Amino acid sequence: MSLVKLYDTTLRDGTQGEDISFLVEDKVRIAHMLDESGIHYIEGGWPGSNPKDIAFFKDIKKEKLHQAKIAAFGSTRRAKVTPDKDQNIRTLVQSEADAVTIFGKTWDFHVHEALRISLEENLELIYDSLEYLKARMPETFYDAEHFFDGYKANPEYALKTLQAAQQAGVDCIILCDTNGGTMPYEFPKIIAEVKKVITTPLGIHTHNDGDCAVANSIMAVEQGIVQVQGTINGFGERCGNANLCSILPALKLKMEKECISDEQLRHLRELSRFVYELANLAPNKHQPYVGNSAFAHKGGVHVSAIQRHPETYEHIRPELVGNNTRVLVSDLSGRSNILAKASEFNLNLDSKDPVTLEILDNIKDMENRGYQFEGAEASFELLMRRALGTHRKFFSLSGFRVIDEKRHEEGQPISEATIMVKVGGKVEHTAAEGTGPVNALDNALRKALEKFYPRLKEVKLHDYKVRVLPAGQGTASSIRVLIESGDKESRWGTVGVSSNVIEASYQALVDSIEYKLHKEEDAAAKK
Incomplete structure (x- = not known):
């Protein structure tokens, strides 16, 4: 297996995404989690741009990481200023990071319009900055900003910028799809041309504006790229960066590339959730590999098939990335859904039991009236208990x-x-x-x-959603209330439906409390 180095930029590029912000303490905690997850480089921020990033580099020096290296980020020197006099360059050196990454202009359009200097002067900026840093930092990387757009506009000049970085002796040159608009089929030809003139190891940094960041990163690895940059959960500016939560399992399980261990991969969902939690964002349930719905099955035909062979509708075993198979219950359900859920809840049912058909008919009738059990599995378990006569009214x-x-x-x-x-x-x-x-x-x-019931003090209400059902009755329409509750060990969802929002809320609240009490009773019975 060939080694691919993983470079995480959640703490820098990820924080440029809308609604994303981390305290210094959050960044330190995330760095530890990334380190434990096998990430090779953690880009901590731009120490020359804001006090928070300066504080991070100061604080992270006090922490002991297992294997990850901390990288500082910045830009090439300013025009007409030597590297030793450029405050940005000096701050990078002062960060005492394990590695430094700076970006420079590859696209002639940017050189003329953004920097307003000559193309030759831009080559000098790249070379001078990297040569200065290479002599003073343990590892030096160069982000070739807008490389793919620059190459398509002026391939000869784009390659000259890479050659300037190579002449400065950098450890890796990262090809950046900064605008995120390059298509996967363009990568093989462009990278092949790069490799004709560049012998320095290459990396890839893609954005997701064309919804191809993960595909583009994987395509680049297929062409021999040895460093992949991205963020956890795809956080980043505009449409985000390449999502490492999708890239990691693709590299490890699909492409058989050496990157992280099997055990570290099994904590991928935990890592994803941890970063969502510190960002104070609700996880994307439809996120590949790590989302709640990534291995969720609703159609009766699907459920029946995965009961026999999970591979029929699952491209990998969810446990490999710390996820699990979920069976949903809805008006599309068949007997197999009901039996699978009963088994999950340790309830005794078989396909010939009349109660199974009763539960199925009841579900379809209730969903017709506006109930939804996909996000309310605790309410569904109570429904099955009532049908089986095992429900206790507390x-x-x-x-x-x-x-x-x-x-x-x-x-x-x-x-x-x-x-x-x-x-x-x-x-x-x-x-x-x-x-x-x-x-x-x-x-x-x-x-x-x-x-x-003193243990009810442990129950917290985490989420409360109200939906007006499309009955065309205006303010007299039915209301569906979904509640997510939890204790120290787990979370569960309950549902209530009524034309009165208070009554619908009461139904969901009661189900939440009864589920907790049943859970406690079942746990006590096992002791």
């Missing part, structure tokens, strides 16, 4: 009332919920305020039940 509702009151025009509304529940032979009547009527109802319900 409490019953005697009634609730929710009041929203706005006392003056500028003030915020005040929400208060009163609820009465019966647990065993005891009636609990309580009230609570909240930020909005649903939060007030949630607080009141928990307040009433926690004295009987």
